[in-house]
Amino acid sequence: MRLPLQFLAIVALSPVAGVTDGAAAVTLERVWPGYRDAASFTRLGEYFGAGPDAINAAALRSQPQARAGYYWLIRTDATAAQSGCSLIIEVQRESNPVPDTHTFSFDLSAGSHAIHAGLTGRDWIDSEERPVAWRLTLLSPDGTSLATQHSFLWERSSSS
Incomplete structure (x- = not known):
């Protein structure tokens, strides 16, 4: 079956969800939230005196010395690398209707990471504990929003 040329043109030119007009096109391909204990980050080499591996060295943590916590594993896809980006995590918890905001600085690599x-x-x-709702926002060095993704309940919790 051949697809009409107009359909292909529409698909090719359609905006990708989560991308805004920035210096580089960035998408948050997938986000996996969940709690991880410290042991899940320990790699074999660390038992023999090696330092943290690449995952631990690059992990963005609100308390850098603590590994256990609630994580978002974010798969990004960027057309170009950018140094000095920010990731803002907003989390609404059951104990507080006002979202907690955490900002992380990092260098965004080109490609899928x-x-x-x-x-x-x-x-x-x-x-x-699980968050009631959350939102992730990826900002360029100049503060332009590159991509955003949120939980289903974010819109409902932020509008009330």
């Missing part, structure tokens, strides 16, 4: 961003240590103590 995973980012571990977590609220750790005193910022997320209870392994059983």
Whole structure:
């Protein structure tokens, strides 16, 4: 079956969800939220005296020395690398109707990459707690929004 040329043109020119007009096109391909204990980040080499591996060295943590916490594993896809980007995580918790905001600075790599961003240590103590709603916003160095993604309940919780 051949698709009409007009259909292909529409698909090719349609905006991708989560992308805004920035210096580089960026998408948040997939976001996996969930609690991770510290042991899930320990790699074999660390038992033999090696330093943190690439995942641990690059993880964005609200308390850098603490590994346990609530994480968002974010798969990004960027057409160009950008130094000095920011990731803003807004989280609404059951105990507080006002969202907590955490900002992380990092360098965005070109291509498809995973980012571990977590609220750790005193910022997320209870392994059983789950956020009511959350929103991730990726900003360029000049503050332009490159991409955003949120939980289903974010729009409902922020509008009330």
